[in-house]
Amino acid sequence: MTGNRPLSNWVARAAEIAGTGLWRITGQVNDGDERADARHMPEFADGWWRRPLAMEPYGSVLGLTHAASGRTVVELGGTAEPVAVGSRAVEILARIESEPWPHGELDPAERDTLKAEDPAVVHLLLSRWAAEGTPSAQCFHLLPWEWVDQMVAGVLTVMRGEGAPASTRLRFFFSPAGSRFTAALEQLDSGVRGVNRAIAWKGATDLMTRLPLLDPDRVPERTRHALAELVRALESRNPFLRPVANQAAAHLIGTGASSAGVRVDARLPAAADAGSRIRRRAQRIVRDPFTLQLAVTSTGQAELTVHAQVPESGSGGAALAPEPPDALLVPVRLLGVRGGDRFLVLLLRRAGGLVGRISLPVRPGAAIEADLAGPPLGGLDLPGLGPDEVVASIRAVGTRSGRAAWRAFVADLPDTHPLRIVVEGETR
Incomplete structure (x- = not known):
């Protein structure tokens, strides 16, 4: 029975x-x-x-x-x-x-x-x-998606400075749809209503991270278009979100195709002069406002430099990022190297923008490829970072000053926080 x-x-x-x-x-x-x-x-x-x-x-x-x-x-x-x-x-x-x-x-x-x-x-x-x-995907349309529509409309209304309509609670009801994107949406709603840039930044970056993981067929068309409109509004106010916003919007409404990252062949041609300097082969790709330059050297190193243009102070109206940022933590995907395939590049203020660099040994015979791996991270994201990923990222920094910058970046964490202890241990 x-x-x-x-x-x-x-x-x-x-x-x-x-x-x-x-x-x-x-x-x-x-x-x-x-x-x-x-x-x-x-x-x-x-x-x-x-x-x-x-x-x-x-x-x-x-x-x-x-x-x-x-x-x-x-x-x-x-x-x-x-x-x-x-x-x-x-x-x-x-x-x-x-x-x-x-x-x-x-x-x-x-x-x-x-x-x-x-x-x-x-x-x-x-x-x-x-x-x-x-x-079937249609079964997920039974969820009360009109609640999501109402919250999105409320966030957009607040962002446009047109008042603050009654807030909607989404709670746990949408968890079966996957990706936990509604938790990020609620955090964004809280941040913009409370004029709290840090919380708004956290909600926006989490939303950009989770939306591409959502099966769009499980979401009614009207809600997908509403979320895409919100994504566009967020990136217009925070240019650092533009690359992931483009991906998220395309994923939701099925427009455009994701482009490949920057790719460099690790096999350099033989030098005519055995005594020549270290040779390099480099390519770059623009993910506005970021530029990624990937180089492979004759010493077997892959060097990735990430540059970000800094928006003018006060640009974009009610911006969702600190203005102007002095440091930015950017996740990147770097394939074909030893030590992992996802790293965090710490960008520091330099003349002309924010710049960060990592360098790792190339795996034999590999083609090296790099691209952004998510939205830049703010202070509220730090407690959620994995220690292994942080250690690998710090060890990929080739300068003493670059490693010291990591120590300064986590200085606001409590002395006993595990991530701060890990960073301080790696940057002594």
Whole structure:
């Protein structure tokens, strides 16, 4: 015998109130083990059937009953409250699991029914479905994307200086769609409303990082175009976001193709004069406002120089980056070298802009390729950096002054912060 399993990671025992047809919760969350995941508990492996339970003040809620023992549980949402659901929606959920799960599909009428339910129902369904199977992209359109549209419209309104409409909360409901982009969107919303440049910078860079990881087919067309409009508005106010903004917008609305990075053949032709200087072969690529120059030397080194033009102070209206920046941390992808393939280049203020350089030994026979690997990072990003990546990046800096700059860059972190300890250890 098979049956249904919880959609939520939390359940609680329930009992019927005699003579009323109503149910009440009689147990603790997961019988007292809140860290457990009810979806994977052995006791729910077989013999349970899904049903609506009448429970005040929620109306009908999502429940499960064991066919043999009669034991009944109610499923709980993210706030540990019962999940309100209609009887027809319960039938649809039970039908999907009998197809067999997780290879079912929803017809248009079923999608309409679920779309009208509490968003918690759709969130629970898609969370387990996406983890265990491959629901169609159309199923993700059941999420309340109009909330995202409202938040985007609110951010744009604030950025244009046209007031501050009521804020929208997205919470956890969009996590099944992937990439956690709504968390970045909420942070951006908080930053622009609070006129906090650091938080706005963090939200904007996280949004640019996560949107290219989102399956655009899972997002309704109107929301994709709204997000693309927001991305364009952000890069117009912070030119440092322009390269990743172009990629994010193209990914969302399917326009344009990503171009290859700068590439250099590591095999230099033989020199006519054995006593000649160190020879170099170099190429460059512009990712406005960044320029990347990649060179390979006859000593077997790959040297990557990143230059950024600094926008004029006060340009772009309500800019989202510190003005003017004295240092900038830029992620790059560098293929064909020893020591890794992703590094962080620390750019420092020089005449004419911001400049940073790293140098690494070339792998034998490799072609060297470089490009930006994400938006530049601000101070709030530092605690999230991986120590291995930071160590590799510092060791790729060829000058004592360049390594010392790393120490200054993390000086605002607490003395006991792991990243500061790592940087200080590498820059002694």
